[in-house]
Amino acid sequence: MGFFKKLFGGNEAGNAKINSALTGKIVSIENVPDQVFSQKMMGDGVAIEPTEGKVVAPINATVETIFPTKHAIGLKGEDGLELLIHVGLDTVNLKGEGFTAHVQSGDKVKAGDVLVEFDLDYIRANAPSTVTPIIVTNHDQFTLSAVPAEGTSVVAGETELFKATHK
Template identity: 45%
Template sequence: MLGFFKKKKKLVLKSPVVGKSIDITEVPDEVFSTKMVGDGIALIPSEGKLYSPVDGKIVNVFPTKHAIGMETQGGIEILIHIGIDTVGMKGEGFTSHIEENQKVNAGDLLMTFDIDLIEEKAQSSIIPVVITNMEKVKSMQCYKEEVDINSTIMEVEIS
């Protein structure tokens, strides 16, 4: 009888930046707005510091430092993409504070970046935060509001 009352596995993502959260469909890039790489939320940063939204492991720091891949203990894969069309900046304006395979806690500083330079040289400073393995997600709730690094931006029920 107890097997019917399986405990829900829940993942809470905190905002990786200070700023404002918006719907993923508002991102000015079809790859994100049409959810080709996964579903999530996007952020408009007001300062150039990116923090870890969860406890997890850094799986990938792109050579151009514009994107980070993370994995949670529960196996949820998260892509954090700093800006739109920032790959062409070739790392200019980005400083990484982490390395691949490093374990991080929610709130740890991952990257610093120059918002003004991104706005000048790329399409946008919007930061999509996307779960790339949605097959592991039973349900997801996103919160659109003014945010700081203590704000919950997403709650995910893991299947």
């Protein structure tokens, strides 16, 4: 219990608490308008329709990957949990325009640290959607629970997004 509580602030043995990486409203992963995410091809998770252009670390982690286009970030928690935060849909086509990265691959981050800022209006105008999936890519090793209902408002770095428990 102490290990997870120390790393993630969780209060149950074996549960890692994952905070929201963005401020906005919850979208069920099954309702993301992209089959790769809605059919959980990359993993299980949840999505957020952002109301502000800032992504923060949802856990204490190492930045495994930040795409050159800055639209997606791969994180690895100290317990092995792997998260992908993918800002918007088809945003790779923006070639980094509208994104500012505050981290690079290999950086250690604490929950709440700013990872990327983005111009929400620019993405709304130039991409099919701003919906941002937050995916556990190694979901075969974790069970997700306590996922908020669709439409629930969340605050970056403050609202619990879900719990992840080792299988």
